[in-house]
Amino acid sequence: MPGEIATDRRLWELTGKDGLHFLQGLVSNDVRPLERADGIVWAALLSPQGKYLADFFIVRLAGRLFIDISDRLAEATFRRLGMYKLRADVQIAPLDLPVVRGLGEPPTGALPDPRHPDLGWRGYGLTGDAPSIDWDAIRVAQVIPESGLELIPDDSYILESGFERLHGVDFRKGCYVGQEVTARMKHKTELRKGLVRVSISGDAPFGAEITADGKPVGTLFTRSGDRAIAFVRHDRAAGEMRAGEAVLALDSAET
Structure with missing residues (x-):
């Protein structure tokens, strides 16, 4: 090709x-x-x-x-x-x-x-x-984010966006701008939010709010067929979720 x-x-x-x-x-x-x-x-x-x-x-x-x-x-x-x-x-x-x-x-x-x-x-x-x-x-x-879509300037954190899994951050290199916050997220906290892959059935626009049991869970991003990338609160992303008219669930084959 x-x-x-x-x-x-x-x-x-x-x-x-x-x-x-x-x-x-x-x-x-x-x-x-x-x-x-x-x-x-x-x-x-x-x-x-x-x-x-x-x-x-x-x-x-x-x-x-x-x-x-x-x-x-x-x-x-x-x-x-x-x-x-x-x-x-x-x-x-x-x-x-x-x-x-x-x-x-x-x-x-x-x-x-x-x-x-x-x-x-x-x-x-x-x-x-x-x-x-x-x-x-x-x-x-x-579950690979794209700049301007899942990666939002002045809003996203790279560890919540998968940069460690995708070889975009090094924790041994020493100082860089924003390093202190990134290192603290890595070593002192458990990530409560992040990008995941979800299954999706029904219509929902890019950027739609995801909810579960009436509570906000996160945001729907890029969709391809019956799967999509979503940013979620991990403690609320269990069972059935909704965005627009669509029904969502964590993808059982999530990587």
């Missing part, structure tokens, strides 16, 4: 000797492996209060350093990165290269999506076709 052009993604290049060091002090994941070899890391940028602001891929390819980010988050994210730059020797500029992603055998130069094997590969500057792959079906099956 050929790759498709991800029309909703934007690519930026970081130049200057401090690029990786600059990112290491800001993002949720450890980017130091990219000092030694080409590769790809998925990470989040958080507020000082530990809330999600953006997620993106940090890519080293042929010695060059790129950021692959959702188009809807790009401008605000790079304004914020500029605030942190201070005297660091790092420059950030947009690149007119397509982001290509696909399933199956990767072409030369492509890198595996680090979040989950079912998400295939990503390539930069490669030839691609028009979008055709049902990525929502894959995301729902594996």
Whole structure:
């Protein structure tokens, strides 16, 4: 299967000797492996209060350093990165290269999506076709959040959004913006809320409130067929739930 052009993604290049060091002090994941070899890391940028602001891929390819980010988050994210730059020797500029992603055998130069094997590969500057792959079906099956959908700036917490399971956070890397709150959620509390997969029968809009026994449970997000991603309070997400005209239940095969 050929790759498709991800029309909703934007690519930026970081130049200057401090690029990786600059990112290491800001993002949720450890980017130091990219000092030694080409590769790809998925990470989040958080507020000082530990809330999600953006997620993106940090890519080293042929010695060059790129950021692959959702188009809807790009401008605000790079304004914020500029605030942190201070005297660091790092420059950030947009690149007119397509982001290509696909399933199956990767072409030369492509890198595996680090979040989950079912998400295939990503390539930069490669030839691609028009979008055709049902990525929502894959995301729902594996409970993988998407920026601007399940991942809500200034609202979501990355541990409640599955970043640990999806290799988007490192608890040994040291300090970064929002690290203290994230570490406290990891080590001192049990997560009471989070993203899950639910079965769904009936109609309900994206963003519908989920209830059980008249009490709020959470929010319905991306749907694919008879399953969907939902954000729920774990202590209330038992038995039958409702959203709009739909009936929901935790998926018995939840991953």
